[in-house]
Amino acid sequence: MNFITLLGLIFLISPAFAYEARITKGQLSPELEVLLEKASTESGIDFKSSDFLLIEERNLATSKFTMFVQSNSMVPVNGTAVRIWSDLKTNELILAEMHLDEKSQVQKNHLINRYMEAKFSSKALKSKQLSDSISDLVKKVVARHDTDSKILGMKFKDEWQKGDLVRVVEVRGRRGVHHILISLLKNKVLKTSYREFLQSENFSLKANVFPIYEEVESSGERLNYELKELKYLDTHIYDGGENPLGPLGNTEFQETQYSVLLAGTPLGEEFGLWSEFSIRQKIEEYVKQLPLRTNAFENGVLLQGKYATINLHPDVKEAFKEIDFEVKPSIHHLLKWEFTSGYNAKAVSGHQGRVIFSQEELLNRVPFRHPEHDTVSYINSGFDEVQVYYGVTALMESLVSMGFTDPELSEKPFHAFLFDPDISMKDNAYYFDNTINFTTYNPGTPNLARDNPTIWHELGHAIMERLMGVHLNFDSQGGYGGLSEGMADFIAQIVVEHQTGGKSFPGKANFRIINDIGFDLTNEFHDEGEAYGGAMNDMLSTVISYQGEEGLSAFTDLTLEAMRLTRNHPRLTAASWFEHMLYSDELGSSVRAPGQYKDLIETALKSRNFSFAKDFRPAQMQVKFGETELTNQSKGSRGDPLTDCHASYELKILLTSGDAHFITFPATVKVEYQKGALQGAIKWIGEETNPQIYTVKSESDILTLPVQAELECDFINQPDGSCSDYAYLQVYNEGSRKPIAKKRFYLKINPKLCSTSKK
Ligand SMILES: [Zn+2]
Numbered sequence: 001m002n003f004i005t006l007l008g009l010i011f012l013i014s015p016a017f018a019y020e021a022r023i024t025k026g027q028l029s030p031e032l033e034v035l036l037e038k039a040s041t042e043s044g045i046d047f048k049s050s051d052f053l054l055i056e057e058r059n060l061a062t063s064k065f066t067m068f069v070q071s072n073s074m075v076p077v078n079g080t081a082v083r084i085w086s087d088l089k090t091n092e093l094i095l096a097e098m099h100l101d102e103k104s105q106v107q108k109n110h111l112i113n114r115y116m117e118a119k120f121s122s123k124a125l126k127s128k129q130l131s132d133s134i135s136d137l138v139k140k141v142v143a144r145h146d147t148d149s150k151i152l153g154m155k156f157k158d159e160w161q162k163g164d165l166v167r168v169v170e171v172r173g174r175r176g177v178h179h180i181l182i183s184l185l186k187n188k189v190l191k192t193s194y195r196e197f198l199q200s201e202n203f204s205l206k207a208n209v210f211p212i213y214e215e216v217e218s219s220g221e222r223l224n225y226e227l228k229e230l231k232y233l234d235t236h237i238y239d240g241g242e243n244p245l246g247p248l249g250n251t252e253f254q255e256t257q258y259s260v261l262l263a264g265t266p267l268g269e270e271f272g273l274w275s276e277f278s279i280r281q282k283i284e285e286y287v288k289q290l291p292l293r294t295n296a297f298e299n300g301v302l303l304q305g306k307y308a309t310i311n312l313h314p315d316v317k318e319a320f321k322e323i324d325f326e327v328k329p330s331i332h333h334l335l336k337w338e339f340t341s342g343y344n345a346k347a348v349s350g351h352q353g354r355v356i357f358s359q360e361e362l363l364n365r366v367p368f369r370h371p372e373h374d375t376v377s378y379i380n381s382g383f384d385e386v387q388v389y390y391g392v393t394a395l396m397e398s399l400v401s402m403g404f405t406d407p408e409l410s411e412k413p414f415h416a417f418l419f420d421p422d423i424s425m426k427d428n429a430y431y432f433d434n435t436i437n438f439t440t441y442n443p444g445t446p447n448l449a450r451d452n453p454t455i456w457h458e459l460g461h462a463i464m465e466r467l468m469g470v471h472l473n474f475d476s477q478g479g480y481g482g483l484s485e486g487m488a489d490f491i492a493q494i495v496v497e498h499q500t501g502g503k504s505f506p507g508k509a510n511f512r513i514i515n516d517i518g519f520d521l522t523n524e525f526h527d528e529g530e531a532y533g534g535a536m537n538d539m540l541s542t543v544i545s546y547q548g549e550e551g552l553s554a555f556t557d558l559t560l561e562a563m564r565l566t567r568n569h570p571r572l573t574a575a576s577w578f579e580h581m582l583y584s585d586e587l588g589s590s591v592r593a594p595g596q597y598k599d600l601i602e603t604a605l606k607s608r609n610f611s612f613a614k615d616f617r618p619a620q621m622q623v624k625f626g627e628t629e630l631t632n633q634s635k636g637s638r639g640d641p642l643t644d645c646h647a648s649y650e651l652k653i654l655l656t657s658g659d660a661h662f663i664t665f666p667a668t669v670k671v672e673y674q675k676g677a678l679q680g681a682i683k684w685i686g687e688e689t690n691p692q693i694y695t696v697k698s699e700s701d702i703l704t705l706p707v708q709a710e711l712e713c714d715f716i717n718q719p720d721g722s723c724s725d726y727a728y729l730q731v732y733n734e735g736s737r738k739p740i741a742k743k744r745f746y747l748k749i750n751p752k753l754c755s756t757s758k759k
Pocket of ligand 1: 457458461484485488
């Protein structure tokens with residue numbers, strides 16, 4: 001979008017007694033006198049440049065910015081400004097906006113007289129005598145407050161408001177802030193108000209939760225729940241009523257105005273640019289104006305605290321009519337995209353969960369594993385809310401204790417939204433824009449809201465976003481973002497180790513992060529992520545094996561520092577990520593000696609088919625069909641499955657050892673048709689003998705293997721009535737228990753189309 005089109009998007013609203021004007025490109029010269037002349041002509045009031053104070057003058061990348069404020073006797077007039085943007089080279093006007101106060105200008109002489117009569121001067125305004133007399137007034141006001149009458153700090157500003165010279169005093173009390181407005185001309189208190197600090201205090205409750213998860217995904221084995229503490233619950237929360245987002249809930253944000261980079265900057269604000277982040281900030285500001293209420297058993301306690309707030313998905317009320325408690329709107333929101341005149345986003349508030357009326361009632365919330373995962377009975381029981389609150393808080397507590405203490409970034413809650421009823425979202429948990437989201441579940445799969453490692457993986461993405469910044473871009477080799485998945489797994493693993501004190505539990509050995517995959521030996525980011533996560537987990541397990549819990553803390557400290565040092569990196573690669581790990585190791589910290597982990601990091605990388613050397617030749621797994629090589633973007637990849645009604649291919653696989661001798665011979669190639677994630681929809685020819693096993697004797701031994709499918713489906717898993725599935729090609733070294741390289745070859749069969757094309 002260019003600057004001129006942006007200009008067309010601005011419009012201003014005029015309150016009473018105010019003169020407002022916008023002057024666009026080239027209309028006038030960018031001088032205060034010239035602009036005020038226009039204001040004087042149009043308003044009939046004489047505005048003089050000597051009545052204005054210069055507040056800011058600075059060069060921006062694209063313009064020079066100058067700002068003045070209207071004043072009287074050196075005291076600024078509330079709510080006024082003249083802001084000018086001019087061309088850096090030609091000094092031509094780009095934009096000017098004037099917000100002036102007509103009343104105080106009309107009464108200017110009158111005000112000066114009153115000011116003089118009261119024997120004020122800019123020096124007098126700063127005098128001790130005045131300050132003392134004001135302090136006396138302030139003390140009297142604060143002393144009358146029934147719960148917070150102690151003064152811990154005070155600051156003030158003087159300004160003209162509605163023809164009166166006022167001092168705006170802000171007093172910090174023990175539990176909140178007093179705002180006191182005093183007329184200096186009348187020596188009188190005009191207005192007082194008091195606002196309690198939010199989250200100044202919190203409390204804990206006891207509850208039954210799963211320390212790890214309800215069931216092991218691979219085996220279905222059930223684990224026990226335990227009595228734990230729900231910590232950091234807020235004693236006071238904002239009361240949003242029926243329309244908690246106010247006008248922001250009705251605002252449509254247009255896709256054309258979306259800019260992650262500029263939203264929230266002064267320029268972006270000027271031109272109405274927005275991002276998820278800037279909307280979230282605006283809503284948070286709005287919510288802070290709402291009245292507070294106590295979060296206690298009398299009203300029913302909501303799970304809102306320092307690190308987590310629990311909400312039900314916005315569509316829950318419509319989708320599930322048998323909820324047995326009143327479903328009220330929550331002050332927390334999700335951003336929804338809709339197509340109206342174009343693509344627009346709207347902030348939609350979630351719903352409050354089931355409130356807690358007593359400690360006893362909370363203890364009676366015990367998890368029941370419904371055989372069909374019935375959503376309504378889960379919502380009514382209120383257990384999943386408790387589990388998610390616990391899971392999020394546990395992660396934050398672990399990370400904060402190991403060095404995640406960054407101001408603001410480590411202090412804000414994540415907002416959880418439970419039970420997204422969208423059928424296409426089943427069996428899912430995902431992170432987006434400071435929210436962690438849960439769906440509904442098919443009978444045979446685990447309830448992910450009761451699965452802490454899944455919660456911690458999703459929040460791993462969230463911690464990355466906070467520490468590595470929203471402007472971070474990945475450029476892992478092939479551009480398929482394995483680092484993001486690997487890092488999320490690694491953060492989850494750190495928390496698992498911290499929460500369990502390193503003790504094992506059923507299913508731990510099957511975690512994706514425990515693998516032998518090498519770098520550059522996969523063709524999609526889920527699998528490439530295993531190399532990242534696996535390499536970092538190798539480092540961590542070595543550290544823990546000789547340093548125990550202290551090592552866990554130190555290596556977490558190193559990882560968090562590397563995340564900070566890659567903040568907003570424009571194209572982060574595997575190499576640059578690990579370089580930053582080495583650099584933060586070199587820097588050392590209060591818990592790590594400089595260079596302490598250098599060897600360990602380098603050794604772990606070497607054993608994963610990785611090197612920093614430019615001439616390094618990695619081991620390779622090349623898969624070809626016809627003239628096409630299977631990559632993360634070729635035909636036959638996840639995003640571009642083969643769809644013809646032939647469904648018979650001859651794959652050629654070539655393996656090389658590379659400089660690190662990562663693949664050794666004889667190597668085994670297994671073709672897995674059934675046990676991979678989301679496998680099973682296609683009827684593969686020969687799948688009864690799954691997996692099919694082949695041996696490759698040397699680099700020159702090119703393996704030829706057929707991959708064929710019936711033109712019908714075991715089940716339909718695509719909206720167009722077809723089935724999509726993959727053959728999982730996995731390479732093992734002799735004696736290795738897990739694959740060291742793997743690629744996925746995707747087909748999509750549409751039985752209807754294929755049967756008609758045959759006839
Ligand atoms: Zn993920």
